[in-house]
Amino acid sequence: MKQKPIDPGVDHLGAMRAFVRVVETGSFSAVAKETHVSTSTVARKVSAIEEALGVPLLHRTTHSVTLTEAGRIYHERAITLIADLDDTLRVVAELNAQPSGPLKLTAPVAFGRRYLAPLVAPFLEQHPTIQLDVRLTDNHNDLVAGGFDLDIHEGENYLDNLIVHRLSRNDSILCASPAYLDRSGRPSVPEDLAKLNCLRYVHPEGDPRWHFVNDAGRQSVLPVGNLTTDHSELLLEATCAGLGVAEFEIWLVRDLLASGQLEAVLPRYQMQSKLTGDFIYLAYLTNRRSSAKLRVLKDFLADRLRNVGELSEKEIQKIRG
Structure with a gap:
């Protein structure tokens, strides 16, 4: 198609929103139903963009709608533009009002x-007046695609193009029940773990090895045992039940260490994990920086979760005996 000047009579923003929803739902009729217009009206909106740009954005068949190369580029830009506009409207609306609306x-x-x-x-x-929507998952969520305002995130992955606030260090520790260690022995160096039942948390992007650091340098051990899981709370239950030794972030086991239900293993070694990283972050998109409702949630969480993933010097001394 030959490119034409954009018709000033075309509601390009409305057409852009319709196009994005067609891509997300994969259906013109679904968008028509949710916007209470005819399917032909939605199709005309998308066609108006294509005519203005002079290129097709969608491959249409009876049963599917897929993006062309030009459509992929337009879709990516359109999502950003719509998000920026919606954020601008929210910021202006919130200037003289208390924080409110969905978050x-x-x-x-x-x-x-x-x-x-x-x-x-x-x-x-x-x-x-805020309507809070909390989604819990151990798989990373795309903030744009998921429509998320704020992400609590372990580690340094997925932080590109985001504004981040450090909540806490994210320290890890090796643990076992005292009863298990009484039966199996307490290791003094990482190599001793070969004699113990090592329980592993697995993740598609994780490293199966355990990494230890002390004054002598860095050591790595490939743990071997009879339980592997992608669920940290299941792993914790098995460890508390005396099945073996496992690695956990401090925030997950602090109270169990304090009560004596779990005991630190190799407490004079620091553990490192690329998956969980060095810090716990609050992260959000740059176009959310001026949102009043996001600010009050961020400040609320930052105040109450400060240092949640690290041990104090007093706690460290108690663990090390």
């Missing part, structure tokens, strides 16, 4: 259950 947060499952669940009611009591 979507994502976090890892175990972290959310232990630390976010007790904070939901206090936050909403302070800000009753």
Whole structure:
């Protein structure tokens, strides 16, 4: 198609929104139903963009809608433009009003259950006009595609093009029940772990090895045992039951170490994990930086979760004996 000047009579923003929803739903009729217009009206909106640009954006068949190369580029830009516009409208609307409206947060499952669940009611009591949507998953969520305002995230992966606030260090420690260590022995160096039943957390992007650092340098051990899982709380239950030794982030086991239900293994070694990383972050998109409702949630969480993933010097001394 030959490119034409953009017709000033075309609602290009409305057509852009229709196009994005067609791509997301894979259906003109689905978009027509949700916007209460005819399917032909939605199709005309998309066709108007294609005519203005002079290139096809979609491959249409009876049963599917797929993007052309030009459509892929346009779709990526359109998502950003729509998000920027919506954020601008939100910021202006919030200038003279209390923070209100929908706010979507994502976090890892175990972290959310232990630390976010007790904070939901206090936050909403302070800000009753906010509608909080909390999604817990151990798989990374794309903030743009998922429509998320804020992400609580372990490690340094997926932080490109985001604004980040460090909540805490994210220290890890090797643990076992005292009863298991009484039966199997307490290792003094990483090599001794070969004699123990090592329980492993697995993740598609994780390293199967355990990495230890002390004054002598860095050592790596490939743990071997009879349990492997992608669920940290299942792993914790098995460890507390005396099945073997496992690695956990401090935030998950702090209370169990303090109560004596779990005991630190090789406490004079520092553990390192590329998957969980060095820090716990709050992360959000640059176009959310001026959002009043995001700011109050970010400040609320930062205040209550400060240092959640690290041990104090007093705790370290107690663990090391």
